[in-house]
Amino acid sequence: MVDRFNRTLDEHSRKVMHKSQRDWDKHIQIFLLAYRTALHETVGHAPAKVLFGMDLRLLADLKFGKKPGEALGIGNYWTTSRDEMEDLHHFVRQRTRRMSDKIKDRCDRGANSDGLKEGDLVLLFNPRRRKRLSLKTPNIVGRTAKGGLSCSTLYKRPKQNQLGEADPL
Numbered sequence: 001m002v003d004r005f006n007r008t009l010d011e012h013s014r015k016v017m018h019k020s021q022r023d024w025d026k027h028i029q030i031f032l033l034a035y036r037t038a039l040h041e042t043v044g045h046a047p048a049k050v051l052f053g054m055d056l057r058l059l060a061d062l063k064f065g066k067k068p069g070e071a072l073g074i075g076n077y078w079t080t081s082r083d084e085m086e087d088l089h090h091f092v093r094q095r096t097r098r099m100s101d102k103i104k105d106r107c108d109r110g111a112n113s114d115g116l117k118e119g120d121l122v123l124l125f126n127p128r129r130r131k132r133l134s135l136k137t138p139n140i141v142g143r144t145a146k147g148g149l150s151c152s153t154l155y156k157r158p159k160q161n162q163l164g165e166a167d168p169l
Contacts, residue, residue: 005035008035009031012027012031013027013028013031016031033056033058035047036048036056037055037056037058041099042095042096042099043092043095043096044091044092044095045088045091045092049088050088050089050092053081053084053085053088054081
Protein backbone atom coordinates (compact mmCIF):
# COMPACT_ATOMS: atom_id res chain seq x y z
CA MET A 1 0.00 0.00 0.00
CA VAL A 2 2.81 2.38 0.89
CA ASP A 3 4.67 1.52 -2.32
CA ARG A 4 1.60 2.39 -4.36
CA PHE A 5 1.28 5.76 -2.61
CA ASN A 6 4.99 6.47 -3.12
CA ARG A 7 4.62 5.68 -6.83
CA THR A 8 1.66 8.09 -7.07
CA LEU A 9 3.62 10.76 -5.20
CA ASP A 10 6.63 10.26 -7.49
CA GLU A 11 4.49 10.52 -10.65
CA HIS A 12 2.86 13.74 -9.43
CA SER A 13 6.14 15.30 -8.32
CA ARG A 14 7.69 14.67 -11.74
CA LYS A 15 4.84 16.56 -13.38
CA VAL A 16 4.87 19.71 -11.25
CA MET A 17 8.40 20.17 -9.91
CA HIS A 18 11.23 21.93 -11.65
CA LYS A 19 14.41 20.12 -12.58
CA SER A 20 16.25 21.60 -9.60
CA GLN A 21 13.79 19.81 -7.24
CA ARG A 22 14.17 22.52 -4.62
CA ASP A 23 10.50 23.48 -4.47
CA TRP A 24 9.05 20.09 -3.51
CA ASP A 25 7.83 21.38 -0.13
CA LYS A 26 5.57 23.92 -1.86
CA HIS A 27 3.82 21.24 -3.93
CA ILE A 28 3.49 18.43 -1.40
CA GLN A 29 0.66 20.03 0.62
CA ILE A 30 -1.53 20.60 -2.43
CA PHE A 31 -0.87 17.06 -3.64
CA LEU A 32 -1.75 15.55 -0.24
CA LEU A 33 -4.99 17.54 -0.08
CA ALA A 34 -5.96 16.32 -3.55
CA TYR A 35 -4.98 12.74 -2.69
CA ARG A 36 -6.94 12.71 0.57
CA THR A 37 -10.11 14.15 -0.96
CA ALA A 38 -10.18 12.03 -4.14
CA LEU A 39 -12.22 8.83 -4.28
CA HIS A 40 -10.05 5.71 -4.13
CA GLU A 41 -10.94 2.69 -6.19
CA THR A 42 -10.28 0.07 -3.52
CA VAL A 43 -12.07 1.81 -0.67
CA GLY A 44 -14.80 3.53 -2.65
CA HIS A 45 -14.48 6.70 -0.54
CA ALA A 46 -11.95 9.45 0.04
CA PRO A 47 -9.34 8.66 2.73
CA ALA A 48 -10.34 11.80 4.65
CA LYS A 49 -13.93 10.57 4.88
CA VAL A 50 -12.79 7.16 6.11
CA LEU A 51 -10.53 8.71 8.76
CA PHE A 52 -12.64 11.65 9.93
CA GLY A 53 -16.17 10.55 9.05
CA MET A 54 -16.82 13.50 6.75
CA ASP A 55 -15.43 15.01 3.59
CA LEU A 56 -12.93 17.83 3.94
CA ARG A 57 -14.24 21.31 3.18
CA LEU A 58 -12.52 22.71 0.13
CA LEU A 59 -12.41 26.17 -1.40
CA ALA A 60 -15.12 25.10 -3.84
CA ASP A 61 -17.41 24.47 -0.85
CA LEU A 62 -16.91 28.06 0.30
CA LYS A 63 -17.65 29.45 -3.14
CA PHE A 64 -20.58 27.23 -4.13
CA GLY A 65 -21.92 26.29 -0.69
CA LYS A 66 -22.48 22.94 0.98
CA LYS A 67 -24.63 20.14 -0.34
CA PRO A 68 -28.25 20.38 0.79
CA GLY A 69 -29.13 18.33 3.84
CA GLU A 70 -25.64 18.33 5.38
CA ALA A 71 -26.43 20.55 8.37
CA LEU A 72 -26.94 18.63 11.60
CA GLY A 73 -28.04 19.86 14.99
CA ILE A 74 -25.58 19.79 17.86
CA GLY A 75 -27.61 17.27 19.87
CA ASN A 76 -27.78 14.44 17.35
CA TYR A 77 -24.40 15.04 15.68
CA TRP A 78 -22.51 12.61 17.92
CA THR A 79 -24.91 9.67 17.52
CA THR A 80 -25.33 10.21 13.79
CA SER A 81 -21.60 10.58 13.30
CA ARG A 82 -20.80 7.44 15.31
CA ASP A 83 -23.35 5.33 13.41
CA GLU A 84 -22.10 6.60 10.05
CA MET A 85 -18.50 5.85 11.01
CA GLU A 86 -19.38 2.28 12.02
CA ASP A 87 -21.26 1.72 8.76
CA LEU A 88 -18.45 3.25 6.74
CA HIS A 89 -15.83 1.15 8.55
CA HIS A 90 -17.80 -2.04 7.85
CA PHE A 91 -18.25 -1.07 4.18
CA VAL A 92 -14.55 -0.25 3.73
CA ARG A 93 -13.44 -3.55 5.29
CA GLN A 94 -15.83 -5.52 3.06
CA ARG A 95 -14.79 -3.68 -0.07
CA THR A 96 -11.07 -3.96 0.69
CA ARG A 97 -11.42 -7.70 1.29
CA ARG A 98 -13.39 -8.08 -1.95
CA MET A 99 -10.82 -6.12 -3.97
CA SER A 100 -7.89 -8.07 -2.49
CA ASP A 101 -9.65 -11.35 -3.33
CA LYS A 102 -10.20 -10.07 -6.87
CA ILE A 103 -6.50 -9.23 -7.27
CA LYS A 104 -5.49 -12.60 -5.77
CA ASP A 105 -7.76 -14.46 -8.19
CA ARG A 106 -6.27 -12.52 -11.12
CA CYS A 107 -2.72 -13.39 -10.01
CA ASP A 108 -3.58 -17.03 -9.28
CA ARG A 109 -4.89 -17.55 -12.81
CA GLY A 110 -1.32 -17.40 -14.12
CA ALA A 111 0.08 -19.74 -11.45
CA ASN A 112 0.57 -23.34 -12.53
CA SER A 113 1.69 -26.08 -10.16
CA ASP A 114 0.00 -28.98 -11.97
CA GLY A 115 2.10 -32.10 -12.25
CA LEU A 116 4.48 -31.26 -9.40
CA LYS A 117 4.40 -33.52 -6.38
CA GLU A 118 6.53 -33.94 -3.28
CA GLY A 119 9.84 -35.55 -4.26
CA ASP A 120 9.80 -34.44 -7.94
CA LEU A 121 13.09 -33.24 -9.41
CA VAL A 122 13.44 -29.50 -9.98
CA LEU A 123 16.39 -27.28 -10.93
CA LEU A 124 18.19 -25.64 -7.99
CA PHE A 125 18.83 -21.90 -8.37
CA ASN A 126 21.95 -20.59 -6.61
CA PRO A 127 22.13 -16.76 -6.68
CA ARG A 128 25.71 -16.51 -5.27
CA ARG A 129 28.33 -14.62 -7.27
CA ARG A 130 31.27 -16.76 -8.21
CA LYS A 131 34.66 -15.18 -8.82
CA ARG A 132 36.56 -15.66 -12.08
CA LEU A 133 33.53 -16.96 -13.96
CA SER A 134 31.62 -15.25 -16.68
CA LEU A 135 28.56 -13.31 -15.55
CA LYS A 136 26.64 -15.15 -18.25
CA THR A 137 27.24 -18.51 -16.55
CA PRO A 138 23.85 -19.77 -15.38
CA ASN A 139 23.22 -19.97 -11.67
CA ILE A 140 21.31 -23.24 -11.98
CA VAL A 141 23.39 -25.81 -10.10
CA GLY A 142 21.56 -29.03 -10.88
CA ARG A 143 18.49 -31.07 -10.16
CA THR A 144 17.27 -31.64 -6.63
CA ALA A 145 14.18 -33.07 -4.98
CA LYS A 146 11.40 -30.54 -4.48
CA GLY A 147 10.69 -29.57 -0.86
CA GLY A 148 7.70 -27.55 0.35
CA LEU A 149 5.88 -25.40 -2.23
CA SER A 150 6.40 -21.70 -1.48
CA CYS A 151 4.87 -20.11 -4.61
CA SER A 152 3.93 -21.02 -8.17
CA THR A 153 7.41 -21.81 -9.53
CA LEU A 154 9.83 -21.49 -6.62
CA TYR A 155 10.31 -24.27 -4.10
CA LYS A 156 12.09 -24.12 -0.77
CA ARG A 157 14.37 -26.85 0.50
CA PRO A 158 13.58 -27.01 4.22
CA LYS A 159 17.06 -27.91 5.55
CA GLN A 160 19.29 -25.55 3.59
CA ASN A 161 16.85 -22.71 2.83
CA GLN A 162 17.70 -22.75 -0.85
CA LEU A 163 15.21 -21.99 -3.58
CA GLY A 164 14.61 -24.40 -6.41
CA GLU A 165 12.97 -23.48 -9.70
CA ALA A 166 10.61 -25.75 -11.62
CA ASP A 167 12.41 -27.63 -14.40
CA PRO A 168 11.35 -25.93 -17.65
CA LEU A 169 12.85 -28.78 -19.72
